[in-house]
Amino acid sequence: MSTKRLLSTADFHAIPPIIRNSLQWAHNSTAQSNTPFLPKGPSVLATNLIKSYSERGLIKEARILFDEMPERDVVAWTAMIAGYTSCNHYSHAWAMFCQMVRNGVEPNAFTLSSALKGCKSMKALSYGALVHGLAIKHGMKESMYVNNALMDMYATCCVSMDEACMVFQEIDVKNAVSWTTLITGYTHRGDGYGGLRVFRQMLLEEAELNPFSFSIAVRACTSIGSYALGKLIHSAVITHGFDTNLPVMNSILDMYCRCGGLSEANQYFHEMNEKDLITWNTLITGYERLDSTESLHIFSQMESEGFSPNCFTFTSVTAACANLAVLNCGQQVHGGIVRRGLDGNLALANAIIDMYAKCGSISDSRKVFSEMTCRDLVSWxxxxxxxxxxxxxxxxxxxxxxxxxxxxxxxxxxxxxxxxxxxxxxxxxxxxxxxxxxxxxxxxxPNQEIYGCVVDLLGRAGRVEEAYELIESMPFKPDESVWGALLGACKAHKLPNLGKLAARRILDLRPNMVGTYVMLSNIYAAEGKWGEYANMRKLMRGMGSKKEAGRSWIEVRDQVYSFVVGDKMGSHIKWVYGVLDLLIWHMKEAGYVPDLDCLIHDQEDAT
DNA sequence: GTAGGGTTAG
Structure with a gap:
């Protein structure tokens, strides 16, 4: 059998039967090109098969077939380049393209747009610019496909949108893809306003609207956090009859999750007459941010409705376990990830590291980190x-x-x-x-946050004066987080005057931060300035808002217990205080002296 | 026979 030259027997039998049969057919037709019924020259069937293999992820088989072709025309080369791109083998796609040009085969518009897609995915601006040059050389400036692919490449690879806009302006008659590509370029780089500006222009020029333009417009609203605009575009989606398009519905659901509220998102979710995995993932992610417990319930509901979770699902579910600090649940989720072979996914592994750290098991975090085959900045x-x-x-x-x-x-x-x-x-x-x-x-x-970290670094170590000098030397106006770091240090190291200064700076910037009044009143109390203390407390009461007491929680035998200062916690409380007494005894033995200064606000907050 | 834009994580 001639196919044996192409593949090992084991590989050959691993191929789906339909393709196996056509492979034999195509191979025979290329090998016996003297058959009078088949045309001479490159095999159309072989080219079709290259595409067919690539679509099924069988890129190695596609390449073997390509290499075996006695003659290769531009269509065969393009099929191979596009195949590599669709299988995410971008450097191979680029190597193919270069080899084709070196072999003297002239690229057509299909070839160039396929090559540009690869450049975009590799973020290889220099390669992309080279293709742009070839497009001009071969007179393909009029091809809509090439122009749109050029825009997409420039929008993804360049620091600004200038290059993409330049290509866009040179297109005489823009089509729907041109507009969508431009809007996507702005939106994906985080410039939702830019995206919406182009969308408005699209409406003004009465360009053809389709589901693609609406899903990206909704995404742009989400990225600027505009609920009002999001609702407006949702109405337009209904008017245009695109409200049954799943990607459009999914982007609307995401908009409700991020800009509206969970009840609205939930209502929309239940109104959707069709749902896919992305729909469920969007809802689970929305809940993970605001109500992690409920997101876990939605996850099990999703599974019971027959949907199989993917990397996106597990990333959110893992984050939910981290938020709730539920180790047991996190371990089970990790097990599910390994069972499905998803543990090689980078973002998911990062989420698992975070989950173990937040659940208190830093050794497990390290284990996952160490076993990763590739790490990105987020992992570290x-x-x-x-x-x-x-x-x-x-x-x-x-x-x-x-x-x-x-x-x-x-x-x-x-x-x-x-x-x-x-x-x-x-x-x-x-x-x-x-x-x-x-x-x-x-x-x-350095930004505010970095200065805040360094002030905290110096302040915690007692080098409070240096911390203050650093703040004074900052090239921009320090915000409340920087002053907050100094205030914390002043309280810890008992520097009432500097502390009062820091607190006043915070109150100038954020008059409604109740926590600052608490800190300030404690400084006065520690100095024995009871009149000032009472003033602060009166001010706080007048504000009508209360500082929310810190809540802690712990998982014991699959049950989560949460508590605040002075909590009665039912019948378990005597055990808790027993352990506390023991801890205090140990601390005193080790030479720690309790700081009683903060007792005043603790008692008041607890009541 | 070969090419296009949109939705979910970090």
Missing amino acids: TTMMIGYGAHGYGKEAVELFDEMIRSGIRPDKIVYMAVLSACSHAGLVDEGLRYFKSMVGDYNIT
Whole structure:
């Protein structure tokens, strides 16, 4: 059998029978091209098969067939390039394209748009620009497909939308795809206003509207957080009769989740007459952010309705377990992920690291992190935040250095993670060294949050004066979080005057932050200034708002118990106080002296 | 026989 030359017997039998038969047919037709019934030249059947293989993910088989073709025309080359692109093998697609050009085969509009799609996915602007040059050289500036693909590539690869807009303006008669591509370009880079501006222009020019334009317009509303515009576009969707299109409905559901409220999202969800996995994922994610317990209920409901969870589902479900700090549930979810073979997904692995850290099992976080075959900046950052929260400053610092050695360029967020870890572990000089390196080596301009971290770093260690000097030297006006870090330090190290200054700065910026009054009144109380203390308390009562008491919760034998200061907690309370007494005894033995200054507000808040 | 835009995570 001639096919044996193409594939091993095992591989051959792994191919679905329909393709297997046509493979034999195509192969015979290419091998016996002297048959009078078949035309000479490149096999149309073989080209069809390349496409067919690629669609099924059998890209290796497609390539073997391509290599075996006695003659390859531009269509066969294009099918192979497009095949690699559709299977996410972008560098192979680019290599094919280069080889084709080197072999003297002239690309057509199909080839160039396929090549551009690959450039876009690789974010390879220089390759894309090269294709643009070839498009001009071969006189394909009039092709709508090439122009739209060029716009898409520039919108994805360039720092600004200027290049994409330039291509757009050069298109004489824009079609629906041109408009949608431009709106998507703006929206996907986070510029929802830009996207909506183009959408408005599209309406003014009476361009053809279809479900694609509406789903991206709704997404643009979501990204700017505009519920009013979102509802307006929802009405337009109904007017145009696109309210039964699933992707449009899904984007509307997402809009209600993020800009409306859960009750509205829920109502819309139940009104939807068709649902797919994305619908369920959107709702689960919406609930994860605002009501994690309910998101877990929706997840089991989804499964009972026969939907099989994917990476997106599990990422949200894992995040819900992290929010609730329910280790047992998180472990079960992790088990489900491994069983389905989804543990190789990068974003999902990152979520699992975070979940274990938030559920108190930092060793499991580390285990997942260590076993990852590839890591991104989020992986490293998540692990560092976990270490920092568990008080493992040294480990976080080591991880940061390892990350730099592995060639990953740090960003502001990972610096915040390592600075915060240093702060909590008292590694002041290390932290300051990182702060200097951030500016000096990586040219990262510190923002409010970074200054807040460094103020906290110095402040916690008792270097409060230095922290104040840093605030004074800031090149922009410090916000309440920076002053808040200083206030915390003043309270901890008993510096009432500086503390009062910090508190006043916060109250200038945020007069309604009740917590600041609490801190200020405690400073007065610690100084014995009871008149000032009473004034503060009176002010707070006049504000009508209360500082919400901190709530803690713990999972014991599949049951979650939550409590606030002074909680009676039913019959278990005597056990809790028993353990507390024991802990206090241990702390005193170790030489800790309790800070009684904060007792005043604790008692008042509890009542 | 070969090419296009939209919805869900971090």
